[in-house]
Amino acid sequence: MGLDMYLIKKDLVEPDQISNEHVVLYWRKANQIHHWFVTNIQEGVDECGMFEVTFQDLTKLYHCCRSVLRQNERAPYLLPTKEGFFFGSTEYDQYFFYEIKRTKVELRNLLATFDFNKEKLYYTSWW
Structure with a gap:
């Protein structure tokens, strides 16, 4: 048992019609990343639903990761x-x-290759 977290890609077949789901990114017990998604995507409510993630959301998380790696002392503030x-x-x-x-x-690669016009991206977690 433990905190399992996923970014899931869903292809758009027609407007508002989704098919084919694929996990594009998986974490286990990376509670700092989960906390970021709860705060920024899930409006502070920690539940195991599916939450849409945009290009702008991923870009924001990417910049948080980059900042923490450049200045480790910022970790408790940017990715607690x-x-x-x-x-x-x-x-x-x-x-x-x-x-x-x-x-x-992983986010750098995803941001460069994911087609947000033809696919939707969702965050979900389970524990």
């Missing part, structure tokens, strides 16, 4: 950890910064 049952460590340790770096790289 979040306590929760099975959410993993809340320490600003090697694992914390590894997940930030991995997220930054």
Whole structure:
């Protein structure tokens, strides 16, 4: 058991008609990333629904990751950890910064290749 988090791509077949779902990014117990999505996408409500993510949202998260990696002391302000049952460590340790770096790289690739005109992107989590 633990915090599992996903960015899911859904293809748009026709306007307002969605088919084909694919996981494009997965995290496990990266509670700082989950906290960012809860605060910025889910309007502060921590629930296991599906929440649409825009290009602007991903860009904002990408810049937060980049800033934290450039100035580690900004981590508690830009990407604070979040306590929760099975959410993993809340320490600003090697694992914390590894997940930030991995997220930054994955988001850079996603921002360069994802077609927001033909596909929709959603965040969801489960614990």
